[in-house]
Amino acid sequence: MSIRSINLLTRQTIPGSLISIIGINNNFHNRYIYFSFKHPHQSFKYHHLSSASLSINFSISKNVHYKQQPYNIGNKVHFVQNHQLRKFFATKTNNKMSTNYSVDNRGALNSLDYRIYFKNDSNGKIISPWHDIPLFADKSAKQYNMVVEIPRWTNEKMEIATAEPMTPIKQDVKKGALRYVKNVFPHKGYIWNYGAFPQTWENPNHIDQGTKAKGDNDPIDVIEIGSRIAKRGDVIPVKILGTIALIDEGETDWKIITIDTRDELAGQMNNVDDVEKLLPGLLRATVEWFRIYKIPDGKPANKFAFNGEAKDREFAEKVVEETHQYWREMMENKAGEHQLDLKNITLGNSYTINDEQAKQFLETRPASNTVEPNPIADQVAIDKWHHVKLI
Numbered sequence: 001m002s003i004r005s006i007n008l009l010t011r012q013t014i015p016g017s018l019i020s021i022i023g024i025n026n027n028f029h030n031r032y033i034y035f036s037f038k039h040p041h042q043s044f045k046y047h048h049l050s051s052a053s054l055s056i057n058f059s060i061s062k063n064v065h066y067k068q069q070p071y072n073i074g075n076k077v078h079f080v081q082n083h084q085l086r087k088f089f090a091t092k093t094n095n096k097m098s099t100n101y102s103v104d105n106r107g108a109l110n111s112l113d114y115r116i117y118f119k120n121d122s123n124g125k126i127i128s129p130w131h132d133i134p135l136f137a138d139k140s141a142k143q144y145n146m147v148v149e150i151p152r153w154t155n156e157k158m159e160i161a162t163a164e165p166m167t168p169i170k171q172d173v174k175k176g177a178l179r180y181v182k183n184v185f186p187h188k189g190y191i192w193n194y195g196a197f198p199q200t201w202e203n204p205n206h207i208d209q210g211t212k213a214k215g216d217n218d219p220i221d222v223i224e225i226g227s228r229i230a231k232r233g234d235v236i237p238v239k240i241l242g243t244i245a246l247i248d249e250g251e252t253d254w255k256i257i258t259i260d261t262r263d264e265l266a267g268q269m270n271n272v273d274d275v276e277k278l279l280p281g282l283l284r285a286t287v288e289w290f291r292i293y294k295i296p297d298g299k300p301a302n303k304f305a306f307n308g309e310a311k312d313r314e315f316a317e318k319v320v321e322e323t324h325q326y327w328r329e330m331m332e333n334k335a336g337e338h339q340l341d342l343k344n345i346t347l348g349n350s351y352t353i354n355d356e357q358a359k360q361f362l363e364t365r366p367a368s369n370t371v372e373p374n375p376i377a378d379q380v381a382i383d384k385w386h387h388v389k390l391i
Helices: 085-092 272-278 282-292 313-331 355-362 379-383
Strands: 008-012 018-021 031-035 047-051 056-059 065-068 101-106 115-120 125-127 136-138 143-150 158-160 169-171 193-196 221-224 235-248 251-260
Touching: 125 355, 136 235, 143 158, 143 221, 221 235, 235 272, 235 282, 235 313, 251 282, 251 313, 272 282
Parallel strands: 221 251
Antiparallel strands: 008 065, 018 056, 031 047, 101 115, 115 125, 115 169, 136 143, 143 193, 143 235, 158 169, 193 221, 235 251
């Protein structure tokens, strides 16, 4: 495949600019849109859209410098084909995703005090993302709610604060400092959207028969492999494709592999084998990432149950159901002692509080938009690429 006669003007845009883009592939009957964005904090993003004839006007929402020149790239084209034009507009001109939840950022960004609280948009009430958001977005369709803690390609190690009232998202702390995951060549930050399933719990008092290790005392972890970069605090509907079982410092740490049900590939992905077919190399890269990501911090390579083999959808769904049952037992005081916070506003149990009580926890911190973000201590260290060798 070669692409020719694709010429776009090089120019600087400003917010609100309308840009017309036309790209033509002369070697095929179809015409293609082929373009790229370049921004100081973003890499090029390529899209390949086909139609009998396409001309696009779209609005730029921030300063963007874009450039395109004629290309002839032989047979080394690796574009995802047949994106729908409506998908393009949904991802490029409308960043607001449909959701029943929103977030309230509190405390100074990049500080030990920074928190992301959750609200139910239908009534404005503060909720716990762990306990009040249901596991299922649509149980009959086997669609699950994923709480996004860490967007793809970011380094901040954000997590649900399971021991704090209303369980907001916060940045993990090690030795009194905010934790950032290292970039281990060839990866940049997290290589998927990363988060957790609500209303699940990996029971530290239970030894899994398959992994021979106890649970890690957290909601079960989820990776979402779709094309959209999510935002912290997004609650997105996902379908389960499979799982891998990380053994992290002697504890079972399931990683459930999912895809956003609204992604253009979601209809073609129904099991873990489909991941390799449609996104070749991603499963291997995922295992590699989890194996090596702690090595720059002086820790040994992580190990896996099942020799790092990804288990299928049915297996993964059973794991999630098991962790959901452990969460239910914990909420019913049947799980033994723990240091977790179980406050909620929807469950009607002994840990349920009212909206006014929930607000009090949020209001202990100022709104993030009223305080200056803390400067990042060492951005160079965060951006550094680390090269490791497994012995």
